[in-house]
Amino acid sequence: xxxxxxxxxxxxxxxxxxxxxxxxxxxxxxxxxxxxxxxxxxxxxxxxxxxxxxxxxxxxxxxxxxxxxxxxxxxxxxxxxxxxxxxxxxxxxxxxxxxxxxxxxxxxxxx
Amino acid sequence: xxxxxxxxxxxxxxxxxxxxxxxxxxxxxxxxxxxxxxxxxxxxxxxxxxxxxxxxxxxxxxxxxxxxxxxxxxxxxxxxxxxxxxxxxxxxxxxxxxxxxxxxxxxxxxxxxxx
Numbered sequence: 001x002x003x004x005x006x007x008x009x010x011x012x013x014x015x016x017x018x019x020x021x022x023x024x025x026x027x028x029x030x031x032x033x034x035x036x037x038x039x040x041x042x043x044x045x046x047x048x049x050x051x052x053x054x055x056x057x058x059x060x061x062x063x064x065x066x067x068x069x070x071x072x073x074x075x076x077x078x079x080x081x082x083x084x085x086x087x088x089x090x091x092x093x094x095x096x097x098x099x100x101x102x103x104x105x106x107x108x109x110x111x
Numbered sequence: 112x113x114x115x116x117x118x119x120x121x122x123x124x125x126x127x128x129x130x131x132x133x134x135x136x137x138x139x140x141x142x143x144x145x146x147x148x149x150x151x152x153x154x155x156x157x158x159x160x161x162x163x164x165x166x167x168x169x170x171x172x173x174x175x176x177x178x179x180x181x182x183x184x185x186x187x188x189x190x191x192x193x194x195x196x197x198x199x200x201x202x203x204x205x206x207x208x209x210x211x212x213x214x215x216x217x218x219x220x221x222x223x224x225x226x
Contacts, residue, residue, distance in 0.1 A: 031213050042204050042217035092213055104154040
């Protein structure tokens with residue numbers, strides 16, 4: 001069973017601070033995605049990474065896929081209150097098109 | 112962009128009854144649909160993968176006789192929770208994708224409350 005552990009589970013920071021969320025597994029994934037979910041809604045895709053070592057930037061968000069394709073990180077620079085939400089990583093095991101979701105990181109950015 | 116809808120958005124039912132949830136891809140043909148369950152304050156748990164015209168593949172620990180999945184067309188998949196009990200109360204989310212791609216389009220979710 002592939003497990004994706006995210007850390008931290010909860011994070012409360014002040015607006016303007018930087019933060020990093022980690023997504024770790026002992027399994028190799030062919031691709032990994034990051035989502036953000038608001039309460040009562042479906043998750044919204046932020047990025048997909050497929051190559052080991054790949055780094056993608058989306059405005060203030062920087063995503064990195066580990067060289068061995070077992071882990072990933074999400075870094076947010078100068079967090080804003082609008083970044084508040086549940087951040088989920090999801091990995092696709094090799095040979096499948098399904099995604100296994102990580103344990104989630106609940107972020108709260110205070111004004 | 113691709114749009115996926117779910118119906119109903121919320122449902123309350125009595126214990127022992129069955130509830131059907133629909134997942135529709137509105138502007139594309141989805142060869143594969145996924146069903147997830149999410150308990151409060153938790154992450155999404157994949158329940159099953161359904162491919163159009165074939166039987167669904169259930170994840171370990173998910174009872175296929177309790178959670179009936181039908182994917183009869185390229186735009187519709189249904190999840191029926193049979194003989195629902197309070198512990199089945201959850202947020203059920205579907206996603207749809209095209210065969211051979213890893214892009215999923217998520218529905219808005221259905222909140223099920225079993226009394």
